[in-house]
Amino acid sequence: MQVNVLYRPSQTVAQVWLQPNESIMAESGAMMGMSTNVDMQTQSGGLMKGLKRLFGGESFFRNTFMAQGGQGEVLLTTPLCGDMAVLDVGQRQWQISNSAFIASSTTVDVQTQGSGKGFFSGAGLFILGTQGQGQIVVGSFGAIEPVNVNGELIIDTGHLVCWDANLQYTVGKSSNAGWIASYLSGEGLVCHFQGQGQVYIQTRNAQEYGSTVGRMLPPVQK
Amino acid sequence: MPQHMVKYEPTFSMLEVNLAPGEVLIAEAGSMVARASNLEMDVKLNAGRNPGFFGKLKAMMIALLRKVVGGETFFVNHFHGGQGGWVWIAPALSGGVRHIPLQGQTMLFSTGAFLASAGEVDLKLRFGGLRALLAKEGAFFLEASGHGDLWVNSYGAIDEIYCNGTYVVDNGHIVGFDSSLDFKIKTPGGGAMGFFGSGEGLVCEFTGQGRILIQSRNLGALVEWLTRLMP
Numbered sequence: 001m002q003v004n005v006l007y008r009p010s011q012t013v014a015q016v017w018l019q020p021n022e023s024i025m026a027e028s029g030a031m032m033g034m035s036t037n038v039d040m041q042t043q044s045g046g047l048m049k050g051l052k053r054l055f056g057g058e059s060f061f062r063n064t065f066m067a068q069g070g071q072g073e074v075l076l077t078t079p080l081c082g083d084m085a086v087l088d089v090g091q092r093q094w095q096i097s098n099s100a101f102i103a104s105s106t107t108v109d110v111q112t113q114g115s116g117k118g119f120f121s122g123a124g125l126f127i128l129g130t131q132g133q134g135q136i137v138v139g140s141f142g143a144i145e146p147v148n149v150n151g152e153l154i155i156d157t158g159h160l161v162c163w164d165a166n167l168q169y170t171v172g173k174s175s176n177a178g179w180i181a182s183y184l185s186g187e188g189l190v191c192h193f194q195g196q197g198q199v200y201i202q203t204r205n206a207q208e209y210g211s212t213v214g215r216m217l218p219p220v221q222k
Numbered sequence: 223m224p225q226h227m228v229k230y231e232p233t234f235s236m237l238e239v240n241l242a243p244g245e246v247l248i249a250e251a252g253s254m255v256a257r258a259s260n261l262e263m264d265v266k267l268n269a270g271r272n273p274g275f276f277g278k279l280k281a282m283m284i285a286l287l288r289k290v291v292g293g294e295t296f297f298v299n300h301f302h303g304g305q306g307g308w309v310w311i312a313p314a315l316s317g318g319v320r321h322i323p324l325q326g327q328t329m330l331f332s333t334g335a336f337l338a339s340a341g342e343v344d345l346k347l348r349f350g351g352l353r354a355l356l357a358k359e360g361a362f363f364l365e366a367s368g369h370g371d372l373w374v375n376s377y378g379a380i381d382e383i384y385c386n387g388t389y390v391v392d393n394g395h396i397v398g399f400d401s402s403l404d405f406k407i408k409t410p411g412g413g414a415m416g417f418f419g420s421g422e423g424l425v426c427e428f429t430g431q432g433r434i435l436i437q438s439r440n441l442g443a444l445v446e447w448l449t450r451l452m453p
Contacts, residue, residue, distance in 0.1 A: 010233050010316075081233070081316065122260060142312070143230035152259035159255045159312075175253070175263050175299075184297045185265040187253030192259065203229075203236040203312045208252055212314040216445040220453060 003137060009083040009144075014076040014102060014137050018067035025064050025110075026103040030076045038065050038072040049111075064106060076103055078139040085144050085161070085200060089114055090133040092197075093165040099141075099206065100127040100161045105134025129165065138162050142204030153193045159206035164197030228319045236312045237338060241308040249338040251297045252314070254306040258307030264300045264378055270448050282403075305434055311338050313375035317437065320380050320397070322380040328367040331374055334441070339368020341393035350407055363400070374398060378439025385428045393424045394440035400432030 002017040013032065016024055031040070041064045050060040050180060064072045078084075089108045090164060096110070104110050109131040130136060138144075140161050147153065149167060157171065173179055174187035182189075188207075192197060224247065225240040236255060239247050257263070269291050299328055301309045322329065336345070346365040351436060366372050367370075385403060387443045389442065393407065422441065427435060 009230070022353040091420075143234040143236070145229075145236075145321070147256065153256060154259050155256040156254055168268065172250075175265055179263040185249070185299050186297065187254050187263070188252075203234045203255065205252075205255075205312070205314070206314065213441075213445065213448070216441075217449055217452060 001135060003086045003135065005084045005086065011080065012077070012084040012139065014084055016065075016076060016137075018065070018072045018074065020067055020072075022071055022104045023064050023066035024074065024103050025062055025106050026074070026076055027101055028063055028129045029063050029154045030078065030102055031063065032075040032077045034065060034074040035067075035072045037068050037070055038074055039068050040065050057194055076137065078102060080141045080206060082140040082142055082202065082204070083144040084137060085108035085146075087136050087138065087162070088134075089130045089136055091165045094130045094136065094162050095137070095165050096130070096138060096162040097130040097157075097160045098128055100138045100202075101128055101163060102139045104130070104136040106135040108132045108136060110136070121222040138200065140200075140204075141206045141209070142202045145201050146205065147199045148197075149193050149199055149203055150178070150196055150207070151194070153199065155191050155193065155199060156187055156205065157189045158207050159201045160191060161177070161200040161202050163193065163199040165182070166195060167197045167199070168194040226321065226371070226373075227319055228321070230339040232318045233310075235375070236310055237319050237373055238310050238405050239290050239338070240342070241301065241306045241309045244302070244320065245306065245340060246300055246341050247309060247311075247338055248298050248300055248343075249309075250313075251299060253311045253337060254299065254301075255310040255312050256382065257301065257309040260302040260305050261301050261307040261309055262300075263449060265297050266300055269299060271306065272295060274317055279361070287345055291331050292410070308438045311373075313337055315375075315377045315441065317376040317439065319373055319375050319379040320435065322366070322385055322398075324366060324368055326367075326369060328401035329341045329372075330363040330365050331364050331397050331400050333364055335374040335376070335397050336364055337375040337391060338373045338374075339366075339370060342368045343370040345370055373434070376435075376437035376439075377441045377444075378437045381436050381438065383434045383436060384432075385434050386431055387429070389428045389434060390425050391436055392440065393426055393427070394442040395436045395438075396426055396445060397435035397437050399428065399434040403428045403430045403434070405429075 005016045007014045023096045042061050111128050113127040170192050171181035174190045175181040227238045344367050348363045348365045406427045
């Protein structure tokens with residue numbers, strides 16, 4: 001599998017080249033185009049897995065694209081303007097913010113992490129974890145920047161794309177002063193990372209964008 | 223002046239500021255991307271430097287007014303630390319970030335333009351005139367003065383125009399301008415038809431000499447466009 005990211009950094013498209021009989025799994029709705037010898041299968045990977053994904057703010061189904069009888073091409077995109085990164089999975093495993101996930105090799109198992117931290121963090125932060133070997137494609141809202149953590153670092157949950165599974169993290173309030181101050185600060189929740197590894201951040205926050213534009217729009221009529 | 227850098231211009235701009243021990247960065251609520259863990263963040267009322275009781279009361283009034291008028295937030299975050307450290311700040315919309323060093327001069331900005339400040343910067347609200355009340359934008363301007371650093375953000379790219387004589391800018395495209403310029407908010411011409419039919423809303427007519435910062439996109443126009451598509 002060979003992935004090229006085109007039209008960086010704002011209007012990215014992941015151009016995926018598949019060898020005969022090779023396949024890639026992608027988030028539903030991500031496909032923009034594909035060659036005719038690519039076969040698309042829609043799977044939930046089992047009812048429970050599908051429900052878990054649904055609960056995690058993702059779609060119930062995921063699509064698998066397989067090249068048949070020759071090389072195949074699949075083009076993948078995201079709804080918002082932003083960048084993409086192609087990361088190796090194997091020696092390093094990743095934790096991914098659910099909204100950042102685009103695609104993965106079928107040799108990589110991508111699972112919604114058990115509730116706990118991810119669920120209680122609110123702020124729409126649901127986390128996917130990788131296992132196995134291969135590649136993943138993640139997308140951002142805004143530019144992507146890899147940040148090396150060496151010690152400690154604090155990142156707004158809305159700006160997280162993915163991070164090294166080696167890193168320890170806790171989700172907490174953004175201000176040292178208390179919950180009320182954290183609420184007023186408008187920063188929502190932050191992730192305190194500890195250890196050594198990489199975190200990919202995005203320079204825009206979709207919720208922040210949504211609330212800035214959203215509060216100027218008329219209420220939706222039901 | 224704290225060390226700073228703007229990355230990912232012009233669409234996804236992000237401001238990186240490296241604070242020395244004792245330096246304070248004041249930033250718009252909700253704008254933090256990440257920070258060093260040795261920096262602390264305090265939430266404060268957007269009340270300027272060392273306000274007295276009346277200063278705070280006034281800030282309350284202004285903050286309320288801003289809330290009604292839109293654009294600016296009630297609270298700001300103060301970042302500081304005994305050993306210093308870095309903090310990254312990003313605006314909500316796609317657009318640029320511009321550094322404005324203030325050395326005693328005064329500049330006016332649209333209310334949504336404030337991103338961050340450091341040093342002895344004073345921010346006040348200035349009334350744009352009765353006519354401006356008709357428009358969604360430009361009823362108030364933010365007046366910045368003092369000595370220090372100011373960072374403003376835009377929707378779209380920021381362009382700088384030097385006004386020598388007169389110049390007209392659509393209200394929704396103004397980021398800021400030098401206070402040496404006189405400004406008058408008016409309809410773009412063509413009388414009532416011009417106001418309601420041209421789609422230009424209100425414009426700001428500048429006279430004198432000074433810089434005008436404009437942005438290549440208009441938030442009001444985006445909102446209008448989206449509103450038409452809403453069910």
